[in-house]
Structure formats: C-alpha cells, structure tokens
Amino acid sequence: MKYSFDEKVDRIGSNCLKWDLINRTYNDSEIIPLWVADMDFKVPEEIGDAIRKRLEHPIFGYSLTPPSYYKAAINWFDKRFQWKVEKEWMKFAPGVVPGLKTIVAAYTKPGDEIIIQTPVYHPFYSIIKNNGCQVVENTLTCKDGRYEMDFDNLEKIITKKTKMIILCSPHNPVGRVWTVEELKMVGEICIKNNVLVVVDEIHADIVYKPNIHTVFASINEEFANNSIICTAPNKTFNIAGFKTANIIIKNEKLRNQYILQMEKDCIEGATTLGAVAQEAAYTSGEEWYQGLMEYLAGNIDFTLEFFDKRIPKIKIRKPEGTYLLWLDCSGLNMKPEELSNFFLKKCKVWLNDGSMFGHDGAMFQRMNIGTSRVVLQEALERIEREVNKL
Ligand SMILES: Cc1ncc(COP(=O)(O)O)c(C=O)c1O
Structure with missing residues (x-):
C-alpha cells in the first residue's frame, strides 16, 4: 500500500479550521478536535502533483x-x-x-x-x-x-x-x-x-x-x-x-x-x-480511495468495540456510510447543555453537539473518526477516564 493513513499529520499552523480554531477559540492546545467533517489524512499524491504542475505556469x-x-x-x-x-x-x-x-x-x-x-x-x-x-x-x-x-x-x-x-x-x-x-x-x-x-x-x-x-x-x-x-x-x-x-x-x-x-x-x-x-x-484517486475506505472501516470497528467494551454508557449504531458517528449519550444522565462541556472541558475532546442537527439530537454528540488511529485512541481513552469518574 502506497499510502499510510496511520501517519499522524500535524495540521496546526496550516490555518486549518478543525485544529487551528482550538487555540483561537479555547486557548487550550490539549483539546483533540473530532468535530467538523474533514479528515486528518494527506490527500492522494496525484492531486499534489497535478497542482504543482499547474503552479509551473506563473x-x-x-x-x-x-x-x-x-x-x-x-x-x-x-x-x-x-x-x-x-x-x-x-x-x-x-x-x-x-x-x-x-x-x-x-x-x-x-x-x-x-x-x-x-x-x-x-x-x-x-x-x-x-x-x-x-x-x-x-x-x-x-x-x-x-x-x-x-x-x-x-x-x-x-x-x-x-x-x-x-x-x-x-x-x-x-x-x-x-x-x-x-x-x-x-x-x-x-x-x-x-x-x-x-x-x-x-x-x-x-x-x-x-x-x-x-x-x-x-x-x-x-x-x-x-x-x-x-x-x-x-x-x-x-x-x-x-x-x-x-x-x-x-x-x-x-x-x-x-x-x-x-x-x-x-x-x-x-x-x-x-x-x-x-x-x-x-x-x-482510486487506489488512495480504496485504502481510505479500508482504514475508515477499521476505525469504525475499533471505535465501536472500544465504546462497547469500555464505555458502554454511550451507545452507537454502526454507521452504513459517512465517517461520522452518532453517539447516544442519554446513559450519561446529563442535561443536554452539560454534555458539550463534559466532552470539551473535561475529556478535552471536541465533538459536535447533537442539538445542532435538530431538537431530537439533544442527547447526542457527533464524532468524526477521519483521523489516525493513535489520535482516535487517545480521544477515546480520555472519554473513558472521565466517564468512569461520573
Ligand atoms: C451532508 C453535507 N452536505 C454538505 C457539506 C458541506 O459541503 P461543502 O463543503 O461542499 O459546502 C457537508 C459537510 O460536512 C455535509 O456533511
């Protein structure tokens, strides 16, 4: 496989919405962002090559x-x-x-x-x-x-x-x-x-x-x-x-x-x-895309197993598509307005509040698993630690 989706790519300083907004908004570089729907993977080399070729014309x-x-x-x-x-x-x-x-x-x-x-x-x-x-x-x-x-x-x-x-x-x-x-x-x-x-x-x-x-x-x-x-x-x-x-x-x-x-x-x-x-x-992009799908499917299985075995209070149904997980947090027994503080301030993991997607999403959080497995694992371990303290 030509591509390694396992590589942790540092996006900080690239004016990246997902990672650079953390410091601009919360002034806390520890937070792991698993919110907005883009991925932390390098794009296929062929895209970079084509752009570089176009840049040769001034x-x-x-x-x-x-x-x-x-x-x-x-x-x-x-x-x-x-x-x-x-x-x-x-x-x-x-x-x-x-x-x-x-x-x-x-x-x-x-x-x-x-x-x-x-x-x-x-x-x-x-x-x-x-x-x-x-x-x-x-x-x-x-x-x-x-x-x-x-x-x-x-x-x-x-x-x-x-x-x-x-x-x-x-x-x-x-x-x-x-x-x-x-x-x-x-x-x-x-x-x-x-x-x-x-x-x-x-x-x-x-x-x-x-x-x-x-x-x-x-x-x-x-x-x-x-x-x-x-x-x-x-x-x-x-x-x-x-x-x-x-x-x-x-x-x-x-x-x-x-x-x-x-x-x-x-x-x-x-x-x-x-x-x-x-x-x-x-x-x-076909070869890269096939590798991506394999990696994302692995991330989903990894995350689902983690929640099932180690954080069973949060329930997730396996998604059929997208790299977004819909976390049912009703088992945490928190008020909807407490959920986002819990994930952001306590776990230091930035998710999307379910209420953004409609009133029926109030007890949910959306998690983006389009990142390297080490980042995902660290985020899940943080959530586990804080849920265990409840
Ligand atoms: C369903 C859906 N439509 C559109 C978009 C955004 O599309 P674009 O960046 O092309 O405006 C997103 C991004 O998360 C999405 O999930």
Missing part, C-alpha cells in the same frame, strides 16, 4: 473549465454508481452548501415550505430560513438506533405550499445509506405531490460494505427528471478547501432555472486549482 487569471474535468467526474459516477451523466447536466457550485442555497433560491419563493428529515446536517435549516422559506420537519423514526424515514408522516405534512424536499443521502449525522426501496418510496410520494427532490449526496463515496449507495436520479427517468443531485469530491478526497461541487440536473427546464439563479448569485466555474484538484482526484 499566471492565475480567470480560468475555463476544460472538457477533461467533466470527463473525469462522469467516469467516476459511472464506475462507482453506474450512473450515466452527460456533460451538459453538470453545473458548478462553490461547495454543496452554496449550491443548496442557489437551488432553494432558484425553485422557491418566500413562504414556500421545504421538508427536511431530522436530525440532519444543520445548514439545511439556515439555507431554507435565509431564503424566506419554512422548514417542515419529517422527523426520522429510530428503532434500536437505526433511523428510518417516516413515509406516512411525509404524506401528511405535504401541503400546497410544499415545493421541495432536501434529502441527505447518505444521511449526516445518523449514518444511514438509504436503500433503493426507501428512495423509491420517497420519490414516488414527491412525484404524486409535485414536490422537487434535492439530494445532497456529498457522502456518496463513503459507504461501507455490504451497503450500496444508489444515486436517486439513477433509479428511473421520472426521478431523474424530478431531482437535483449535489455531489462533490470534497469529503471523499479531503479537498473541501478547494470549494468545488457539482450540481447535476438532467431536466432542461430545471437546469435553466438553476443557470439563471447562478447568474443572479454571480457563480461561474471552478477555481483554477479547484478544477485541477477535482480532475486529478477523480482520474487518479
């Missing part, structure tokens, strides 16, 4: 996006998901979150209702509200730690004002990889009720066997024509800093509405280096 004016950029992504989607995409369907966004903002603005007007399935990635709430729309929650049901969509409730909450549902697939923070059957159920309800399906598939590549990610738009023509798929290499290859995402819209009428909104939002194409990074990732 001018960085406005760029065109080359055909090879599209080809690389189209090949990746086909190989990974058997999803056939045409170049014309691929539109740019400077990140999935900005893309979602443009999408909401393009297809809704203030006062419209947008459904999200909670607990869910927190910017979904703010994007909807900041566009003047109303958040309507279809709370996920939870059986033995496994979350499911509530289809009966979904049908009930749709009104004439409901214009859109935003799906998170795979789902951050609960780690579900939705099955084809589940996606079909939600897709059919939306077609029947004229609701546009926007699918954030940024975690699509981070899926553990035997689970399989199905691209919503690949299920059938009707779904392809009633959906917008948001993808990016950002999570997969740890290149979120390049701010490059792909918004894929098969339906020409919907695509033109997005293009119009892009103009209003002054969004053009990928940055010079963002385009280079994405193309290199999708062209040459």
